[in-house]
Amino acid sequence: MAEPEHTLERHVSTVEERDEEELGQFGYKQELRRDWGLAHNFGISFSIISVITGITTLFQYGLNTGGPGVMSVGWIVVSFFTMFVALGMAEIVSAIPTAGGPYYWAALLAPPKHSAFASWITGWFNLLGQVAVTTGISFGLAGLISTTATVKSSYTPTPGKTIGIYAAVLISHGVVNTFGVHVLRYLNNTSILLHSAGVTSLAIAVLAKAPTHQSAKFVFATFYDGTGDPGWSVRASPAYVACCGALMSQYTLTGFDASAHLSEETRKASWSAPIGVISSVGFSSLFGFFVILSFLFSIQDFDNTVTGGTFDQPVLQIFADVFGDDGAVVLMCLIMICVWHCGLFSLTSNSRMMFAFSRDGGIPNFFHKVDDKFRSPVRTVWLAAFLAFLLSLPSLGSSVAFAAATSIATIGLYISYGIPILIGLIYAREFNARKGPFNLGIFSRPVALVACCWIGFITIIFCLPTANPVTTQTLNYTVVAVGIIAAFSLTAWVTWAHRWFVGPVRELEEAAALGVDITVPGELEKAEAAVNSTPPEKAVSD
DSSP states (O other), X not given: XXXXXXXXXXXXXXHHHHHHHHHHTTTOOOOSOOOXXXXXXXXXXXXXXXXXXXXXXXXXXXXXXXXXXXXXXXXXXXXXXXXXXXXXXXXXXXXXXXXXXXXXXXXXXXXXXXXXXXXXXXXXXHHHXXXXXXXXXXXXXXXXXXXXXXXXXXXXXXXXXXHHXXXXXXXXXXXXXXXXHHHHXXXXXXXXHIIIIIHHHHHHHHHHHOSSOOOHHHHHHOOEEXXXXXXXXXXXXXXXXXXXXXXXXXXXXXXXXXXXXXXXXXXXXXXXXXXXXXXXXXXXXXXXXXXXXXXXXXXXXXXHHHTTGGGTOHHHHHHHHHHHHHHHHHHHHHHHHHHHHHHHHHHHHHHHHHHHHHHTTXXXXXXXXXXXXXXSOHHHHHHHHHHHHHHHGGGGTOTTHXXXXXXXXXXXXXXXXXXXXXXXXXXXXXXXXXXXXXXXXXXXXXXXXXXXXXXXXXXXXXXXXXXXSOOTTTOOXXXXXXXXXXXXXXXXXXXXXXXXXXOTTHHHHHHHHHTOOTTSTTHHHHHHHHHHXXXXXXXXXX
């Protein structure tokens, strides 16, 4: 017997009221449209991780920095340790499901006297990582478009042309994001289908059609150092090259904090968001391993492929060797559609983080604005697009700019993931008191410890040079970008930010001082407006 329509409406209303009440307990009213389910929340992280994006755009980097053995075995190792980070994050987002994500978690988990500082530092590293990952994805797409355009044409890619294509890609993402999450939800469904069925079909087709296949020994045990003459395996050690080569895998498995940033738009967020985080990493690990194996086993001429071949893009060369030029273009178009969706949702996640950070005073309040018609933070959408464009400009004069952008994204995001996990590890008793429905129990602290150690390791490794000799053209400027953010955020805090940035926790204290029920959306804002509009004389007499 079908459930009466009025009962269903009441159930939906009750779920929405619970979500708004839970958000209100953290001091916020419901401003963004909450119409995402578990599948949608999983889908946006799955789309941003987008294994086909990271693998395709960094495949040449992987071949030259360790070769097939490091790419295949490295993927397994990185996936294993990334799952520890995902589990630690999932436990936290279950307890604190807000759009601010890592910087808000840091604020609530840290002791009150360090709350604002922890929030400030985490927020800036997360902002850096979010911008850099958008750059890496969309700039990678621009590179794929430029390269594919050379097939059967006289088109010659240049850094300037690629930047122009990149600008057009960012504009397309900005325009779509401007129309709000209602449109994005349907594109998200398309993206899930493309990244699952589409990518799986592509990988199977490559394996099935390949004239010959490489041996398992080639795929799992071949080491190649193309980092210079001599390479870093000679100047340092093969282990050094192998560690640096892990960037392809680790960069690919980033962005799963999107499930947290979209939690204010997700129903039953305290359960849906953590499951979205874990499942997106788990499924991406499996899909990615299959894609890597299909590409590596299908290489026809390694010496030609490792240099990029005729097209200066090894994946395109593999496709051309297997399917011919026409088939290669078709498959590259499928990949580029997947990468476009990945960049689209990266900008979505980026804009939500900036919206939340502005709401709490981390960046100017001008950006804390939701469009009344589309219920979308339009100002932060275009701020994110603009900053992502700026980060790509070094590519005009650097041959390793793209690899550096991916390193910046990886380090920035993982540092912001690690700070709240570390705080929860140190202040475990306070964290245990506020845990949500997703709870690791006795495994909570061991998981957090492994996650923090892994983040510390990759933060050091991905700042190291990967090309020899090191010149102005080959310098890994990751350490410069990360250093600038670290120096800026610390200096700003010491000199002036500590005077006014109080972090999100102060919202709760303010509500208590005004005698406002924080669980009622909008009540705090009304009380503040009433206080601000009250004449000083009347306030004194009262």
